[in-house]
Amino acid sequence: MAPIQPTTAISVGIIGMGDMGRMYANGISRAGWMVNACDREELYESLSNDYKEAPNVRIFQNGHLVSRISDYIIYCVEAENIAKVVSAYGPSTKVGAIVGGQTSCKAPEIAAFEKFLPSDVEIVSCHSLHGPKVDPVGQPLVLIKHRASDKSYELVESILGCFGSKFVHLSAVEHDRITADTQAVLHAAFLSMGSAWTANSQFPWEVPRWSGGIENVKMNVTLRIYSNKWHVYAGLAILNPAAQKQIKQYATSVTELFKLILCGERDEFRKRITEAGMAVFGGKKEGDELLLKDELLDKFSLSGVPKQERKPNSHLSLLAMVDCWHKCGIVPYDHIICSTPLFRLWLGATEYLFRQPELLNECIEFALSDKQFRTDDLEFTFAARAWSDAVQLGDFNAYRKRFEAPQKYFAPRFPEATRLGNEMIHTILERTKILDGAKVQNEGHE
Numbered sequence: 001m002a003p004i005q006p007t008t009a010i011s012v013g014i015i016g017m018g019d020m021g022r023m024y025a026n027g028i029s030r031a032g033w034m035v036n037a038c039d040r041e042e043l044y045e046s047l048s049n050d051y052k053e054a055p056n057v058r059i060f061q062n063g064h065l066v067s068r069i070s071d072y073i074i075y076c077v078e079a080e081n082i083a084k085v086v087s088a089y090g091p092s093t094k095v096g097a098i099v100g101g102q103t104s105c106k107a108p109e110i111a112a113f114e115k116f117l118p119s120d121v122e123i124v125s126c127h128s129l130h131g132p133k134v135d136p137v138g139q140p141l142v143l144i145k146h147r148a149s150d151k152s153y154e155l156v157e158s159i160l161g162c163f164g165s166k167f168v169h170l171s172a173v174e175h176d177r178i179t180a181d182t183q184a185v186l187h188a189a190f191l192s193m194g195s196a197w198t199a200n201s202q203f204p205w206e207v208p209r210w211s212g213g214i215e216n217v218k219m220n221v222t223l224r225i226y227s228n229k230w231h232v233y234a235g236l237a238i239l240n241p242a243a244q245k246q247i248k249q250y251a252t253s254v255t256e257l258f259k260l261i262l263c264g265e266r267d268e269f270r271k272r273i274t275e276a277g278m279a280v281f282g283g284k285k286e287g288d289e290l291l292l293k294d295e296l297l298d299k300f301s302l303s304g305v306p307k308q309e310r311k312p313n314s315h316l317s318l319l320a321m322v323d324c325w326h327k328c329g330i331v332p333y334d335h336i337i338c339s340t341p342l343f344r345l346w347l348g349a350t351e352y353l354f355r356q357p358e359l360l361n362e363c364i365e366f367a368l369s370d371k372q373f374r375t376d377d378l379e380f381t382f383a384a385r386a387w388s389d390a391v392q393l394g395d396f397n398a399y400r401k402r403f404e405a406p407q408k409y410f411a412p413r414f415p416e417a418t419r420l421g422n423e424m425i426h427t428i429l430e431r432t433k434i435l436d437g438a439k440v441q442n443e444g445h446e
């Protein structure tokens with residue numbers, strides 16, 4: 001089917017003009033569709049001012065005014081607020097319109113749509129698997145045809161086609177299962193690194209033992225996560241039951257591995273790491289290229305320490321990640337077509353360690369015999385447990401407080417980390433295109 005051509009006769013409503021809402025409003029209006037947008041009523045003046053020169057964008061006071069005139073309405077609000085916001089504006093939806101949402105966990109979003117939208121309204125939801133500062137071209141964009149005709153689905157595809165992203169067609173349930181596997185544990189690992197560095201009053205790029213190689217990925221991704229909004233991570237961890245389970249397993253893996261290190265249980269430690277590595281990376285052949293190479297890792301350094309001066313690391317965060325994937329039965333490569341750039345970077349870092357036997361061996365020996373990282377690993381273990389507790393308790397406020405301390409601590413380095421992170425993401429995207437191609441071909445044969 002040929003895509004429907006952009007026209008201002010068809011309008012897209014955006015409720016919530018934060019980072020993602022603006023990205024959507026800008027892309028869709030530039031493509032030639034009419035956009036009707038609003039944020040909270042009290043922001044009407046300033047939002048109108050921001051968009052006063054923007055062609056094809058009309059700003060309204062609230063979601064009622066947006067809903068009653070728009071053909072496709074996208075809720076771009078905090079996941080925690082979705083039920084409240086849909087209950088307020090859903091009943092004002094134009095007869096026969098299509099409604100979707102951008103929240104990162106679909107179960108509460110779909111439940112809100114089913115509960116509060118009139119029955120003549122269709123539901124097609126979406127989720128861009130990248131942050132607002134990433135070029136959307138080539139990134140996965142999940143589409144969920146929950147309650148809609150083929151014609152309406154095609155209209156949504158035509159509208160969202162303006163981003164040049166790769167559509168991934170899933171149900172809401174599939175979406176939540178996959179994103180739990182790809183996003184939630186990954187965030188737990190980086191949030192814990194940030195908390196541990198903050199607790200130890202370290203800026204890791206100033207400490208030689210954190211320099212170079214995969215340390216660059218750790219630092220860049222941690223800073224990138226902390227430069228985003230806390231509610232984005234809280235929502236997708238707390239509201240997704242599968243995510244909660246995995247975050248708990250990650251904290252357990254960190255704790256158990258650290259206890260083995262402390263007790264000097266050399267054989268058990270090595271056996272556990274080897275088994276996990278086999279389960280996750282056993283399917284890879286020796287000739288298969290690594291996602292991340294030295295040249296790439298070294299290019300994106302925040303510390304600038306030369307390679308010869310670098311120190312080994314116990315890499316507890318990486319060892320525990322692979323152990324967690326193993327315990328949860330996750331094969332991360334299965335999800336690569338539906339993964340965020342950060343997930344691909346993190347998978348690249350784990351693979352870099354586990355698929356280079358000498359490096360893995362050095363890391364295992366170092367973890368067991370050298371005490372330099374013990375205090376870091378202790379803080380990391382505390383942090384992983386505390387993040388898991390915050391998620392299990394479902395306490396958004398506790399999550400926010402835990403998030404905001406490292407965010408404040410690292411804030412001065414965000415611009416540089418964002419710049420380097422964007423370059424890193426661009427480069428790894430080029431590399432993973434090859435994997436995506438292989439996966440798509442495989443799917444074609446199945």
Ligand SMILES: NC(=O)C1=CN([C@@H]2O[C@H](COP(=O)(O)OP(=O)(O)OC[C@H]3O[C@@H](n4cnc5c(N)ncnc54)[C@H](OP(=O)(O)O)[C@@H]3O)[C@@H](O)[C@H]2O)C=CC1
Pocket residue numbers: 015016017018019020021038039040041063076077078079081085102103104105127128129130131132228229231232235
């Ligand atoms: N940022 C990211 O990397 C990604 C985020 N997402 C998801 O997209 C959604 C939006 O995220 P993001 O744009 O980053 O978050 P933001 O906080 O930047 O934007 C959300 C906006 O919605 C506004 N809002 C809240 N209630 C209402 C209301 N009743 N009417 C109108 N506007 C309202 C908020 O106002 P206020 O701040 O005053 O509450 C805020 O401006 C979230 O569900 C998030 O999980 C998805 C992919 C990536």
Ligand SMILES: O=C(O)C(=O)Cc1ccc(O)cc1
Pocket residue numbers: 103104128129130131183225228232236340341342343
């Ligand atoms: O890539 C990541 O993990 C991010 O941090 C950006 C992000 C956050 C939330 C989403 O729902 C999708 C992408």
